[in-house]
Amino acid sequence: MSDIQSPLPGTFYHQASPEEPPFKVKGDAVAVGDVIGLVEVMKTFIQVNAEEAGTFVQYRVGNATPVTAGDVVAELE
Amino acid sequence: MTIQRLFIANRGEIAVRIIRAAQALGIHTIQAHSEADADMLAVKLADEAVLIGPAPAKDSYLNIAAILNAAKDTGADAIHPGYGFLSESPTFVRAVEDAGLIFVGPSADTIERMGDKVAARQAAEAAGVPVVPGSKGRVDTVAEAVAIAEEIGFPVMIKAAAGGGGRGIRVATTAQELKSLAPQAKAEAEAAFGDGGLYVERAILSPRHIEVQILGDGENAVHCFERECSLQRRRQKVWEEAGADCLDEQTRAALCASAVALAKAVNYRGAGTLEYLYDAASNEFFFIEMNTRIQVEHPVTEMITGVDLVAEMIKVCAGAKLSMTQDQITRTGHAIEVRLCAEDPFMDFMPWPGQVKSLKIPTGEGVRFDHFLSEGYQIPPFYDSLLGKVIVHAETREAAIDKLVVALTELDIDGTKTTAPLHLALAADPDVRAGAFHTQWLEPWLEAGNLTAKGDAA
Numbered sequence: 332m333s334d335i336q337s338p339l340p341g342t343f344y345h346q347a348s349p350e351e352p353p354f355k356v357k358g359d360a361v362a363v364g365d366v367i368g369l370v371e372v373m374k375t376f377i378q379v380n381a382e383e384a385g386t387f388v389q390y391r392v393g394n395a396t397p398v399t400a401g402d403v404v405a406e407l408e
Numbered sequence: 409m410t411i412q413r414l415f416i417a418n419r420g421e422i423a424v425r426i427i428r429a430a431q432a433l434g435i436h437t438i439q440a441h442s443e444a445d446a447d448m449l450a451v452k453l454a455d456e457a458v459l460i461g462p463a464p465a466k467d468s469y470l471n472i473a474a475i476l477n478a479a480k481d482t483g484a485d486a487i488h489p490g491y492g493f494l495s496e497s498p499t500f501v502r503a504v505e506d507a508g509l510i511f512v513g514p515s516a517d518t519i520e521r522m523g524d525k526v527a528a529r530q531a532a533e534a535a536g537v538p539v540v541p542g543s544k545g546r547v548d549t550v551a552e553a554v555a556i557a558e559e560i561g562f563p564v565m566i567k568a569a570a571g572g573g574g575r576g577i578r579v580a581t582t583a584q585e586l587k588s589l590a591p592q593a594k595a596e597a598e599a600a601f602g603d604g605g606l607y608v609e610r611a612i613l614s615p616r617h618i619e620v621q622i623l624g625d626g627e628n629a630v631h632c633f634e635r636e637c638s639l640q641r642r643r644q645k646v647w648e649e650a651g652a653d654c655l656d657e658q659t660r661a662a663l664c665a666s667a668v669a670l671a672k673a674v675n676y677r678g679a680g681t682l683e684y685l686y687d688a689a690s691n692e693f694f695f696i697e698m699n700t701r702i703q704v705e706h707p708v709t710e711m712i713t714g715v716d717l718v719a720e721m722i723k724v725c726a727g728a729k730l731s732m733t734q735d736q737i738t739r740t741g742h743a744i745e746v747r748l749c750a751e752d753p754f755m756d757f758m759p760w761p762g763q764v765k766s767l768k769i770p771t772g773e774g775v776r777f778d779h780f781l782s783e784g785y786q787i788p789p790f791y792d793s794l795l796g797k798v799i800v801h802a803e804t805r806e807a808a809i810d811k812l813v814v815a816l817t818e819l820d821i822d823g824t825k826t827t828a829p830l831h832l833a834l835a836a837d838p839d840v841r842a843g844a845f846h847t848q849w850l851e852p853w854l855e856a857g858n859l860t861a862k863g864d865a866a
Contacts, residue, residue: 372759372761373790374793397790
């Protein structure tokens with residue numbers, strides 16, 4: 332089990348754009364460096380990448396939700 | 409009609425600026441804020457404050473219904489939109505007026521007309537303001553493109569008439585070159601947009617961005633001289649000056665007179681700015697667009713003229729006539745503004761919404777710091793990164809740059825990164841010192857690694 336944290340405060344997104352599917356869904360294989368989500372901070376979008384490999388379990392915060400740095404945004408196993 | 413209770417539908421440094429101007433006029437101020445902005449300086453300074461919605465701007469500062477409800481609930485009689493957000497939304501202006509309130513800015517019709525590039529260009533041409541010479545409409549053949557180019561003069565830019573996003577643009581310096589490039593541009597336009605129509609326009613290869621500040625009361629208009637804003641990164645201005653030292657007196661007079669002519673022609677009310685491209689090689693200027701709001705860089709104009717632009721815009725929008733005539737507006741010395749953003753200039757300008765642990769503000773004669781910071785303030789990550797502006801005024805441009813270095817060195821914001829090192833490096837650069845730059849100058853300068861070397865030294 333490992334948690335993915337937001338590197339920055341901002342707004343966390345599950346998708347690259349409203350028309351796109353989420354970056355990951357339950358059961359997806361996750362490799363090191365995979366994009367899990369985006370944090371919008373001061374009108375700039377920063378990628379949140381996986382630092383460990385695993386299987387995607389779930390997002391821990393809703394799409395388009397405010398987060399602070401260090402908040403757990405997703406869970407892997 | 410007078411304004412007694414002013415509702416401020418904006419945030420950050422411009423909200424603070426508007427509060428100070430309104431309070432000096434004896435007006436009661438009501439500051440709107442989102443949930444994320446409850447602690448901002450403008451909320452503390454205003455006579456009252458009202459929550460308009462959650463952090464995302466679309467739910468608060470861009471939510472017309474929420475703003476109007478809050479303005480009505482607090483008994484406001486006027487709304488100042490600041491810059492950005494709803495400041496140039498004709499829909500918002502109409503909603504404000506339908507609610508029986510005064511909008512501190514031009515009419516919805518003026519905003520609409522000047523916001524439309526084609527209509528703005530037509531209004532400028534009708535007022536005798538020079539625009540970038542180009543084909544009247546679409547050009548369908550290469551021969552036609554060559555004929556037009558010879559008439560307007562080389563170099564020319566050939567663009568897809570249906571285009572956008574920089575696709576299908578070619579620059580030709582001779583008729584020969586145009587004859588070989590135009591078919592390529594046509595083919596690319598057909599492939600990209602399904603329409604091979606072209607548009608030919610004079611290419612200004614290293615333009616300087618010059619703009620003229622105007623004030624109007626709906627009938628009469630005056631100018632407060634010009635600014636130069638050529639130092640830009642990703643089309644965002646980072647360093648602005650008043651005046652534009654690259655202009656000779658005759659050109660300056662013609663430029664400012666053209667801006668007043670257009671402002672009068674559209675019966676402009678409030679503070680506005682006409683943006684021009686200036687071609688130093690040919691000493692020609694061309695109107696590109698009008699900003700129908702107060703701008704970030706207005707303080708440099710205030711420094712050289714002594715005119716309080718925000719106070720004047722509030723007064724004329726309340727129905728007063730301009731309080732000054734053109735001959736009463738004079739310019740003294742030189743002013744520079746730099747935008748201080750919460751970004752790390754050494755990490756590709758990565759946003760850095762830290763907490764202001766301590767704050768030391770530069771002071772002294774001819775130094776101004778427009779900001780919205782206070783010690784302990786957590787910079788919210790939800791809006792743009794502008795923290796404030798350092799503005800200096802001195803007798804000459806050289807002395808103003810020296811004063812800027814002192815002010816930036818004195819400024820100390822602990823707890824967040826800022827773009828101050830960028831400005832110190834620019835102030836130390838020989839080209840910046842010599843005024844030898846244009847709108848395409850800053851990005852290659854950054855790519856060449858100038859910031860790291862000089863930023864570290866500074």
